[in-house]
Every structure is written in structure tokens, then in C-alpha cells.
Amino acid sequence: MTTEQRSRITGPGLPDLAVDGLLALLVGAVVMVSSGRLETFAPFPDVLLLCSVAALLVRRMWPRMVLALVTAAAAAYAGIGYPTLAIIAAPSLAMYAVAQRVSWLRALAAGGLSFLVVLPPFLLRSVHQRGLQVWGAVPIVGTALLLPTVLAVAIRMRRASVARAGAEAVRGRVEDERLQIAREVHDAIGHALAVIYMQAGVALHVSERRPEQAKQALEAVNQVSAEALVELDTTFGVFREEFGADRVDLSFDRLDGLLAAVRRVGLDVEFAVAGARRSLPAEVELAAYRIIQESLTNVLHHAGPVRATVEVRYEPAELVLSIANDEPDGSADAGEVAGPDGKGATGGSVSGNGGHGIAGMRERAAALGGTLAAGPRAAGGFQVMARLPLVKICA
Incomplete structure (x- = not known):
């Protein structure tokens, strides 16, 4: 029409x-x-x-x-x-x-x-009459009919340009929201699935020889599953209430629970804090929590139950995160960390090349104006280093 x-x-x-x-x-x-x-x-x-x-x-x-x-x-x-x-x-x-x-x-x-x-x-x-009056009508009539045409076309082009810019902005916001939701779901579910995978492998492997250990592994699966469901419901609840808000309540207060969960599946995690601990913007705490969670998930998935260190350093203008893991030494009982398919979960350092984990962490850091580097360490193993500025939120 x-x-x-x-x-x-x-x-x-x-x-x-x-x-x-x-x-x-x-x-x-x-x-x-x-x-x-x-x-x-x-x-x-x-x-x-x-x-x-x-x-x-x-x-x-x-x-x-x-x-x-x-x-x-x-x-x-x-x-x-x-x-x-x-x-x-x-x-x-x-x-x-x-x-x-x-x-x-x-x-x-x-x-x-x-x-x-x-x-x-x-x-x-x-x-x-005189020629001036005769031919003077030509530009006057022409201008009177041409000027509204040019003006109307210019206004239409301007409105079309504004509409296109608005549509592109909406598409950009929708795409940002899709990526944001994908990151939240990936981080909320990925960690839980990695823990469940390993504990299910343990239960499957020792179910006949050591039923008590199998029971403990299944209890861990049950607990992690319940926590993942709560976190997922919280994540989608935020998006339902305020679409586009990145404010899931995942602060450093929940780090102890995260570290305890990965320790239960055999990951030896050492946690250290440097600098004067202080209150952080909610966006920074969320990004930091997700980066630590995803890094430890990658350690479990790619390196298995090895030694890992998590360091949080408070600096005047930024928060620095370092998550590193040792190279697997191959001495662990493969059966203890076997997955449900019978294949071991170990296999090297956390490269993250097979999924979107590291890319998602970089996006989180970049959204705050920060940086994230990930790669093998010279001494073996893998390290993730993130720098999250504390002034970007107020800029």
C-alpha cells in the first residue's frame, strides 16, 4: 500500500x-x-x-x-x-x-x-507589457514549482536515512543482546556440564568396585545440576525483567562456591588476592566471575584434574585476573576422570580452540574496555590474563 x-x-x-x-x-x-x-x-x-x-x-x-x-x-x-x-x-x-x-x-x-x-x-x-515583466514570470513560476519538489524530496531522503540508521541500530542492539544471552547461557551451563561430565565418568567407572565413591560423584552431579538450574533461571529472569541488562547477581561472593565445586572434581585450585580488596562495579564483578568460571571450566575440559592458580589483583585503575594451570603429567588414573563414553577428559592444556569460550571471554573484557590474553605458558600449561578497567563504566 x-x-x-x-x-x-x-x-x-x-x-x-x-x-x-x-x-x-x-x-x-x-x-x-x-x-x-x-x-x-x-x-x-x-x-x-x-x-x-x-x-x-x-x-x-x-x-x-x-x-x-x-x-x-x-x-x-x-x-x-x-x-x-x-x-x-x-x-x-x-x-x-x-x-x-x-x-x-x-x-x-x-x-x-x-x-x-x-x-x-x-x-x-x-x-x-515590457520584456522584464514577461520573462520575469519564467524564473518565478519555475522556482515556485521546483522548490517544493526539491524540499519534499530532501525531507524524504532525510527521513529514509534516519529510518535506516534507526533500523541498523535496532539490529545492532538485537545482535548484541543475542550475543549477550549466548554468553550467559554458555557460561552458566558450560561449567556445570564439564563438572557433571567428569563426575558421571567417575561414577560409571567405580560403580561396581567403590559404590560409596560412585554415590559421592552422583551427589556432586545432583548438586551441580541444581546450582546450574538456579543460575540459568536467574539469568533468564533478568532478561525477562529488563531485556538487555547484564546484571546477573554473580559477584565475588560466589567465588568460594565456584572454587569448591571444581575442587570436588579433583582440580587443585589455589586462590590468591593481591591489593586492597574493595567494592567493584557490578559489570566488572560479573565479567570477572564469568572469566574465572570459564577458565576453570576449560581447565577441567582440556587438562583434567591438574593444579591451577587463580589470582585476583586489585590495581588503582583496573582489576587484573590470572588463571593458570599446569601441564597434565599423565600420572592420574585415566579411569578416575573418564567420561561417560569411556574416553579420558585429559588431553593437554586448555586451548579453547574447539569452542567459543575464549572468544566469549575476550568479548566480555572488550565490552568494558579491557583486554584478555590466553595462551600456553613457557613452563607448560596454559594461562588466561585479563585486565578490566574500573573507570569504563563511569565514562
């Missing part, structure tokens, strides 16, 4: 009708004054002027029909002996309405046709 068709169905609003009414009355009054006919009555020119004024009231609903009507009326008005240039205001207003609803090529064509219809009567009625 075109803009003109929608206008016909809905009709102009009250403010538009008021503006069109004032403009129509103004055009009628100016034409009457400029033609010197305030105190005289001439049926035919007055009917032409009245038709033009009335047509301008519906120029938004039927712009092309109104343009044809007022153009013919202006030509006739000048042709019968009233060559006042003020009558061109009616086709000019109608031309603006047309140019708002058709392509710029059609608008120029309509303006050119209107120009060719209106100009000859002015030239014919003024041929007995």
Missing part, C-alpha cells in the same frame, strides 16, 4: 487539516489582494479561486488530482485577465504534497508538466 493510499484511508489528522486550512485561506487572501478584487465580484474567477482553495484542503489525500485541478485553475485564472503570480502558490503547495508521495523522477515530471501548463497564460497576457 502506497503512502497516498494510506492517506486516503486514514485521512489527515486534525493538526494537518488546521495547517492546510490556514494555508488555503492565506493563498485565497493573497490572490484577492494582489489581483485588486477585494471590492468587486466576478463569478468565474471567484469560482476558480474558491475551487483552488477548497482543493488545497484535501491535497494530502489526493495530491495528484489536486495538483491537476489547481494547475488548471491557475492557468485559467491568469488566462482570463488576472495574471497575478500569487495564484502560483496553490500549485506550489499541491506540488509539495505530490513530491512527498511519489519518486523524485515522477515529482520532477509532474512539476515540469505543471510549469508548461501554467506559464503560457502569463506570457500571453503580458505580451503587450
